[in-house]
Amino acid sequence: xxxxxxxxxxxxxxxxxxxxxxxxxxxxxxxxxxxxxxxxxxxxxxxxxxxxxxxxxxxxxxxxxxxxxxxxxxxxxxxxxxxxxxxxxxxxxxxxxxxxxxxxxxxxxxxxxxxxxxxxxxxxxxxxxxxxxxxxxxxxxxxxx
Numbered sequence: 001x002x003x004x005x006x007x008x009x010x011x012x013x014x015x016x017x018x019x020x021x022x023x024x025x026x027x028x029x030x031x032x033x034x035x036x037x038x039x040x041x042x043x044x045x046x047x048x049x050x051x052x053x054x055x056x057x058x059x060x061x062x063x064x065x066x067x068x069x070x071x072x073x074x075x076x077x078x079x080x081x082x083x084x085x086x087x088x089x090x091x092x093x094x095x096x097x098x099x100x101x102x103x104x105x106x107x108x109x110x111x112x113x114x115x116x117x118x119x120x121x122x123x124x125x126x127x128x129x130x131x132x133x134x135x136x137x138x139x140x141x142x143x144x145x
Contacts (some may be wrong), residue, residue: 002047002069003060003084004030004038012060015084015130016041022127027052047076056080058120058130063087066116067101074109081106082130083115090117 005012016030020039029052030038033045044050047057047069057078059069063085073081088099099116106113114121120130 001028001058001060002031002072004032004035004043006032006035006038015058015060018129018131019127022129024127026126026128029054047072047078050076054078056082058082058084059115060084063095063098063116067098067105070102070105070111073111074105078111080112081115082118082120083113084118084130085115086117088116 001012001016003012004016007013008017016028016039019028020041028041029050030041030043031045031047031050032038032043035043037043047054054073054076055078057069057073057076057080059066059073059081061069066083066085070081070083083102087095088102089096102116105111120128122129
């Protein structure tokens with residue numbers, strides 16, 4: 001979770017909080033250079049400081065920082081990336097240039113991506129849901145007819 005936040009007033013807070021609230025069984029690594037802990041999880045200043053391999057990086061940083069984070073993902077060997085940030089081609093030539101830069105990096109390194117301007121894939125079986133708002137676990141019901 002690159003760009004994870006401790007501030008409940010930000011959308012990035014919920015990217016991590018929902019996984020915890022829904023009891024996602026996988027490992028979660030909040031990345032924030034200004035925090036040592038986020039919601040009881042050890043926070044990391046960057047991807048390189050995470051000891052384990054990373055399957056999927058959720059990137060929610062300002063658009064101008066996104067290419068550098070993608071380079072960090074490449075260096076770390078990340079297999080897939082979700083780019084949440086907006087401000088790319090939809091904003092004009094500067095944003096389009098940034099999008100082309102990121103696209104080139106991803107293609108050169110065969111990294112799969114969802115985004116930019118996106119949320120994550122969703123897998124309700126394991127409660128993998130990345131969303132900006134509070135997500136509550138659905139209660140299982142059984143209908144008898």
